[in-house]
Amino acid sequence: RPDLVVLNNRPLWAESCPSPVLHVLHNYPDAWGTGSASPGRVRAALERGLVAAVSPTLARHVEAAYRPARGVREARVGVEECFFEVSWEGAGGPVLFPNRLLEKKGVRHFLALASELSAAGISSVLFRHLAPWRAPTEEHRRLIELVESAGGAKLEEPPRTRREMAEWYARAGVVVCPSAHPEGLGLVALEAQAVGAPLVTSGRGGLADVTFPPNVVVEELEVGRWGRAVVAGLEEGPSPRPREQASRYRPELAARRWVELVQEAAGL
Numbered sequence: 001r002p003d004l005v006v007l008n009n010r011p012l013w014a015e016s017c018p019s020p021v022l023h024v025l026h027n028y029p030d031a032w033g034t035g036s037a038s039p040g041r042v043r044a045a046l047e048r049g050l051v052a053a054v055s056p057t058l059a060r061h062v063e064a065a066y067r068p069a070r071g072v073r074e075a076r077v078g079v080e081e082c083f084f085e086v087s088w089e090g091a092g093g094p095v096l097f098p099n100r101l102l103e104k105k106g107v108r109h110f111l112a113l114a115s116e117l118s119a120a121g122i123s124s125v126l127f128r129h130l131a132p133w134r135a136p137t138e139e140h141r142r143l144i145e146l147v148e149s150a151g152g153a154k155l156e157e158p159p160r161t162r163r164e165m166a167e168w169y170a171r172a173g174v175v176v177c178p179s180a181h182p183e184g185l186g187l188v189a190l191e192a193q194a195v196g197a198p199l200v201t202s203g204r205g206g207l208a209d210v211t212f213p214p215n216v217v218v219e220e221l222e223v224g225r226w227g228r229a230v231v232a233g234l235e236e237g238p239s240p241r242p243r244e245q246a247s248r249y250r251p252e253l254a255a256r257r258w259v260e261l262v263q264e265a266a267g268l
Contacts, residue, residue: 004266007049012036014045021049022265024075025062027184028205042066050265054185055206061182073261077185078254079194079246086166088196088238095230096172096197097126097153098165098188099179101143106178106202108146109221113178115152116227122173122234124153131158169195174233177201178221186210190249193242198233200226212242 006022007013012035014021023046029036036042043066051068052075053059059072095117099105107126114124126147130140147155159165169175175192177183182205189210192199201207203217211217216229262268 004262006262009033011042011045014048015041017048020266022261023049023051025051025053025058025072025184028058028061028182029065031184039066043068050261052261055183055209057182057206057209058184061205073264074257075261076254076257077187077190077249078251079187079190079249080162081251082163083166083169083191083194084247084250086163086170086195088170088198090170090172090174090197091237093171093173094123094125094154095234096168096175097124097178098129098168098175098192099126099177100129100131101126101140103139103143104179104181106180106221107143109178109180109223109226110176111146111150111152112223113176113226113230115150116223117230118152120231122231125156125172126153127156127158129158165191166195169197172197174198174200174230176226176230177207178226179204179207180221181205183207190246194246194249196238196240196243198236198238199242200229200233210246212245214239215242 002019004022005017005019008024009026009031010033011023046066046068052073053062054075054077056074059074062072097110117124130136159168169192175197177189179202185206189199189201189207193212199215201211201217203211203219218225218229
C-alpha cells in the first residue's frame with residue numbers, strides 16, 4: 001500500500017490498485033494495453049486517479065474520449081541537457097530522419113521524399129533504429145529491405161549515446177518527422193529544436209504542440225509539398241526562436257511539474 005502508484009499507459013491496472021493513482025499517458029489509446037478498447041472500463045479506471053498526458057493535444061483527446069471529472073493535466077517531458085549543450089552547424093548537411101524504423105513514423109513517405117531530394121543532389125539519412133527490440137521484427141526487416149532497394153537515403157547505425165544523437169542533429173541540414181500516426185508528444189522534434197536544427201513535421205498529435213514557428217508543419221504526406229518545405233529549410237537555416245521555446249522543456253522545469261502532479265495526485 002504505497003502512498004501513490006504511477007501507471008504509464010496502463011489505465012486498466014488501476015482496477016486492482018487500492019492506492020491513489022497518477023495516470024501518465026504517453027500515447028494514444030491504441031498503445032494502452034489489453035482491454036483499452038473498452039471505453040467504459042477505461043473511463044472508470046481513469047476516474048480512480050489523477051490523469052496527465054505528455055502534450056496538450058493528447059490531453060484534449062483523452063478529455064473528449066473519456067471525460068474524466070478532474071480533467072487531464074499536462075505532464076511536462078524533459079529534454080536532456082546534452083541537447084542544449086550542442087549548437088547547430090548543419091549548413092549543407094543531410095536531411096535527417098531520426099525516428100525508429102516503424103511504419104507509423106512515416107518511413108515510406110521519407111524514402112519517397114529522399115528519392116526526390118536525391119535527384120536534386122540533396123542527401124538524406126535515417127538510422128537502423130530498432131529500439132526497444134534487440135533483433136529486427138518482420139516490420140523492421142520489411143522496411144530495411146525497402147530502404148536498401150529505394151537507394152535514396154543512407155542507412156546508418158543508431159547513435160550509441162544521447163550526446164551522439166545531439167551531434168547528429170547539429171550536423172543535419174533539416175530534421176524531418178513525417179509521422180503518419182498521431183504522436184503522444186514527438187520527443188525527437190523537441191530534441192532537434194533544443195540543438196537549434198531546422199525542422200519539418202506532420203504536426204500529427206503532440207507534434208502540433210512542439211513544432212515551434214518558424215519551423216514548419218506539413219500535415220499532408222505529399223512528397224512535393226514536403227520537398228518544397230525541406231528545401232526552404234535548407235536555404236533559410238534555423239531561427240533562434242524554436243530553441244528558446246524548447247527551453248520550456250529543460251529537465252529542471254519538467255521535474256518541477258512532476259512534483260506538482262505527484263503532490264496533487266497524492267492529495268498533499
